[in-house]
Amino acid sequence: MESDALFSLGEPAGAPSAPAGSLGVDGFTAVGEDSPLPVRMRPRSIDELVGQDHLLAPGAPLRQLVSATAPMSVILWGPPGSGKTTIAHLVARATDRRFVAMSALTAGVKDVRAVIETARRQRRSGGPQTVLFIDEVHRFSKTQQDSLLAAVEDRTVTLLAATTENPYFSVISPLLSRCVLLTLQPLDDAAVRGLLRRAVADERGLGGALTLETEAEDHLVRLAAGDVRKALTALEAAAASATALGAGRIDLATAEQAVDVAAVRYDRAGDAHYDVTSAFIKSMRGSDVDAALHWLARMLVAGEDARFIARRLVIFASEDVGMADPTALGVATATAHAVEYVGLPEVQLNLAQAVIHLATAPKSNSATTAIGAAVADVRAGRGGPVPRGLRDAHYAGAKGLGHGTGYRYPHDDQRGVVTQQYAPDDLVGADYYRPTPHGAERAVATRLPLLRRIVRGLPAPAPPAEVPAPPATGGAVGDGRRQTETGGDDAARESGSDAAGEGQQ
Incomplete structure (x- = not known):
């Protein structure tokens, strides 16, 4: 089970510790002197939490959950080190409710049903309400999640579930609809920095035995990437190295030896x-x-x-x-x-x-839109039989059926293209491919209208009407001026086309 970290900046020092491996009052393993630093620095009340300010306002669901002022089932969604298990500890310790913790990595339907049955018996006999904490709930199968529905629905148990995965993908809709979803965010750099300093000074942490240099602190904050557990784990490792060397401070070199890879917020399946x-x-x-x-x-x-x-x-x-x-x-x-x-x-x-x-590279989505439009027409029922001239005429009896009749072989034409119907009757004249003026497709955009005109047997477009030339005032000079102006316009248009194409690449 992960040890998330919503940590305190003002927690009282000198709290008594328990033997390693024993169970604390909250049902989790008790904190001992040899417990990891992130565990030792865990807060004891919701008022000592740092981070998640959007969930800590008076009357907010998180406060209601911890104080049990309203019995509601909650799904905690957030990255590692953002405080999910810490909140579970607070819920377990805050009230007299019976608290049961399990991990989806090891628990099955049988375990869930056993907890629910015990909770139902205690409820009938007037016993305390049961809070069921399930860590990594996204690892439960659909069947395992289904087994929770009835008990959550009638509040036989109050479900507290934690997940690092998007619950809209990883938790079944019926269970999600029965719970309040609380989204936790990674802690910002200022919060991580403050918690590192607190751990250095606090008796439950390093107790002031070492100092943390600014450059080393910056390194730990940067590589933690919002994961306080990673920052405190690295601090503990660096402190051990410094102590072994007999140094009274943790410098950058020591911190770099402790951790040299940043926390990457990435899960190949998440x-x-x-x-x-x-x-x-x-x-x-x-x-x-x-x-x-x-x-x-x-x-x-x-x-x-x-x-x-x-x-x-x-x-x-x-x-x-x-x-x-x-x-x-x-x-x-x-x-x-x-x-x-x-x-x-x-x-x-x-x-x-x-x-x-x-x-x-220059960009064009013309292939994407072309096949999309063609598929849409097919799904809409547009089309029809294959034109007779395009049908397979290689098997015996095909010619008797008229297959291949009238087919024109494009290579017999010097242009390599002939007038012929290739599309089914319903789609004659449909233009799916619309080339852009970007990159190499510019040449295709110029050639395609001519190909379509020949294939479809369309007449060539009429040439533009000639504009009468203005009266010549200087003979050849006037003609030369008109040629220059025309050439300049053409060049400008060509330049503009290029610029537009490059601008959209």
Whole structure:
């Protein structure tokens, strides 16, 4: 069970400790002198909590939960180190309610039903109300979560559940609807810094035996990334190193030895996974190559499967770059092959190259919108039989059915394209693909109208009406001026087109 940390800046020192491994009055393992520093520094009342100010106002659900002024079931959702288990400790110690703690990692339906049955018997006999704390509730299966519904509904138990995953994805809707959802946030740097200083001075912490230098403190705050447990664990490790060296202070070098990897808010199976992936894709789509590389690094450091990243790049190459840079798909596909052929850590170089290519490439979603429109028509029932000339004529009897009759072979025409109906009758003239003027697709946008005109047998557009020339005032000079003005307009239009294309890349 995790040891979350909503910690106190003003907790009284000198609290008595219990033997290691024994149970405290709240049903959790009692705090001893050899308990981890984050456990020793846990607050004893809600007024001593630091962080989560949005949940600590008078009358707020969190205060009602701790004081038992209103019997409500609650789901605590927040990242590691934000205070979920600490709140459970406060609930367990604040009232005379019977408190039962279990972890979804080890408990099953049988354990849950046993707690509920005992709570029901005690309730009938006038005994205390039961609070059931379930840590990591997102790891319960649907069946296990279903087993809680009736007891939560009739308040046989008051459920207190903790999860690091988005409950809208990981908790079944019937259970979620029976609970109040409280969202906890990572502590900010100021709160983490204050708690580090408190731990250095407090008798339950280092008791002032060592001093923490500013640079070392900054290092611990930065690497904790809002996870107080990580900050205090690193402080404890650094203090042990300093004590072993006979030093009276914790300097930057000692702190760096204690922890050298920042806490990364990422879970390959959780909500942060989807958020980081979304930011990664949107940064490439927005052509912010530096942000895209950051999110790539975030995924790599967190241990994301490189094959997953490569698959996203292959999809992005067609979804968002497409015909504006047809080489993008080749780059992404080659990167996917490199992931299988090379592997980590070296393949991060190939991934970075692909991300740079895709982020800086001109963008076009024409392939995405084209197939989307075509699929929509098919699902709507538009279409019809395959035109007779396009049907397979290679098997015996096909010609007798008229298959292939009238088909024109495009390569017989010197242009390589002929007038012929390829679409079913219902969709003749439907334009799905709409090229953009970005990158390499600009040339396709110029060629496509001519191809459609020939294939559909449409007449060439009428040439624009000639504008009478103004009276010549200087003979050849006047003609030359008109040519220059026309050329300048054409150049301006071409320049404007280029600028528009580049501006939207």
